[in-house]
Amino acid sequence: MTGKKKIVVLPGDYIGPEIMAAGLTVLAAATQGTDFKYELIECPFGGAGIDQVGDPLPDETIQTAQQADAILLSAIGGPKWDQAPVRPEAGLLGIRSALNLFANIRPTQVSPAQIERSPLKGENVTGTDFVIVRELTSGAYFGQPRRLDQDEAVDTMYYSRAEIERIMAVGFQLAQQRKRHVTVVDKSNVLATSKLWRQIGQEFSHRYPDVQVDYRYVDAMSMAIIAHPAQFDVVITPNLFGDILSDEAAQITGSIGQIPSMSIGVNGPNLYEPIHGSAPDIAGKGIANPLSMVNTVAMMMAQSFNENQIAHKIQAAVDYVIAHKIVTSDMGGSQTTASMTQALVDFIREEN
Amino acid sequence: MTGKKKIVVLPGDYIGPEIMAAGLTVLAAATQGTDFKYELIECPFGGAGIDQVGDPLPDETIQTAQQADAILLSAIGGPKWDQAPVRPEAGLLGIRSALNLFANIRPTQVSPAQIERSPLKGENVTGTDFVIVRELTSGAYFGQPRRLDQDEAVDTMYYSRAEIERIMAVGFQLAQQRKRHVTVVDKSNVLATSKLWRQIGQEFSHRYPDVQVDYRYVDAMSMAIIAHPAQFDVVITPNLFGDILSDEAAQITGSIGQIPSMSIGVNGPNLYEPIHGSAPDIAGKGIANPLSMVNTVAMMMAQSFNENQIAHKIQAAVDYVIAHKIVTSDMGGSQTTASMTQALVDFIREEN
Numbered sequence A, B: 001m002t003g004k005k006k007i008v009v010l011p012g013d014y015i016g017p018e019i020m021a022a023g024l025t026v027l028a029a030a031t032q033g034t035d036f037k038y039e040l041i042e043c044p045f046g047g048a049g050i051d052q053v054g055d056p057l058p059d060e061t062i063q064t065a066q067q068a069d070a071i072l073l074s075a076i077g078g079p080k081w082d083q084a085p086v087r088p089e090a091g092l093l094g095i096r097s098a099l100n101l102f103a104n105i106r107p108t109q110v111s112p113a114q115i116e117r118s119p120l121k122g123e124n125v126t127g128t129d130f131v132i133v134r135e136l137t138s139g140a141y142f143g144q145p146r147r148l149d150q151d152e153a154v155d156t157m158y159y160s161r162a163e164i165e166r167i168m169a170v171g172f173q174l175a176q177q178r179k180r181h182v183t184v185v186d187k188s189n190v191l192a193t194s195k196l197w198r199q200i201g202q203e204f205s206h207r208y209p210d211v212q213v214d215y216r217y218v219d220a221m222s223m224a225i226i227a228h229p230a231q232f233d234v235v236i237t238p239n240l241f242g243d244i245l246s247d248e249a250a251q252i253t254g255s256i257g258q259i260p261s262m263s264i265g266v267n268g269p270n271l272y273e274p275i276h277g278s279a280p281d282i283a284g285k286g287i288a289n290p291l292s293m294v295n296t297v298a299m300m301m302a303q304s305f306n307e308n309q310i311a312h313k314i315q316a317a318v319d320y321v322i323a324h325k326i327v328t329s330d331m332g333g334s335q336t337t338a339s340m341t342q343a344l345v346d347f348i349r350e351e352n
């Protein structure tokens, strides 16, 4: 494609817009003077969607997003909408479904410089570098029937073979570009959906003889992520297990405020978002750590636009502020969102 | 009740019988010369049940267990039965269901002496002392319909109000005997069963005004267990989430080979078991750590028989062998199962 790239911006709630502004400022600096041209299209979404148009996922937002080249989303939700008839999270589930964003990709890395921030002992966490590939549009979050009254409630976990095959394909192909090791996570000693999950995992292990495959029950996996995280490369999990395990994995890095994620679909645009929440307690104070959104922007540049140079420029700026402790209080510094963003921009301008 | 207590023994698979023997040897030593009299009734169960009578949970085992005063179970399952039409785990789910063992209680404690064994940094894990109360006979593990063919699979998560109320009652009452703090875990921003779970949690918070209650999504909880475990007291969770979180919690202690658990029913006997698996890799070598089973026996003496003195005697012996590093290789020592058990027995005899 040529011409201006269309980036749909969903600024989010509470600290969402604060860190989105920071990410877009860094994007502007990093693309200045390059051939990469883009246009930002902001749409109502999440809590802001409820406030503006009474819907966390307005039809127009879906249509605009479907035609975008990439979607940038910031943290959504919060106590303001606790009693809303439809909550901001419904927008998140809705956009995943509407855009068929079936694969959520979450890197979990612990660099030597950041080991001290991990709650794990150095010897337990050293060398950790894996990616969780979470199925995102089926399983317990979407299965029907779903029912709730005063006396009972039902959710349905459902997986079709086709849904499992397409997420396995993403995971196995990713492993071929990495350490050629896949861990298939399930609860196949109890759940029917997990039996099918494991069976298809075994079929893929035959189709990809160059990839080493092992299988873990989700409970054992929640232990292994703490005890021996460095053993993993690509971890493929159903939707619900992936929700739990990917947050656990993020926690062992000690750097939740820095981790980006990507959700990929079938033909449409990818969606990029930080993994953390909207942090209502610090919203409006100008002290939110912008790094997750900045890393999210870098991920978008590399993955959706193949602009690796621009992505590297942004990553170098991130490494620089961390190394010089030009960081917000959650990382032990005393910067504001604005001053930290300015330091990132200054670094990028000097490198240019 | 007077007379001999009936203890049903389900010795388990692989290292199961090895540590069961150790636990029973310690039980004999600790009760010698006391008024506590008991009779052991061994029944086929799990993999051993499949091998002996073709069923992981024979009817006779259920009937005998129903009439017992307590049930001691060791680790079950393993690769030997991977292709069996009915697997050992089905026996575990079956006995939970048949005996209505709806509440699984798992203590998570990190004593100062054991902090060094934790994969977490000392400052993260110090002061950890909480109990997970896991619903054990409903939820995703038991809901119907359940379906599996080559092309799709379905599991059902189901909870009734009555099922949630009885587990909440166990948790809130336990909190009243502890630090008066309950954490209700759910995924109520997505799942219908979790919405009912949280709603009933809120009702209980009004019924127990002396108990402080907070609410966590399961993904956030998987982070908090690593980041700030000392904040928790009693954690009440649905079946599937409890499976994952209780193993994660066990891992942060660094002492999986030592943790007992208890499952309580409505009127019948409680079931006691170590939390770890059957460790096929070290079975038959005589090197399995017996402490989990020994601690399981102590838990049974205190909880089912109110024999706190005997329980303390056993715990003192456990503290002694740990302090003097008379332990198996998984704890950094060089003892065998037999020699470690002998050290426990010797300590108990001297104290007598």
Ligand SMILES: CC(C)[C@H](C(=O)O)[C@@H](O)C(=O)O
Binding pocket: A089, A092, A093, A243, B189, B190, B219
């Ligand atoms: C907000 C919630 C619906 C969402 C999820 O569980 O998928 C979030 O936790 C995530 O992981 O993206």
Ligand SMILES: CC(C)[C@H](C(=O)O)[C@@H](O)C(=O)O
Binding pocket: A189, A190, A219, B089, B092, B093, B243
């Ligand atoms: C073996 C399995 C069925 C069981 C469970 O998941 O309940 C085990 O993991 C446990 O936690 O007791």
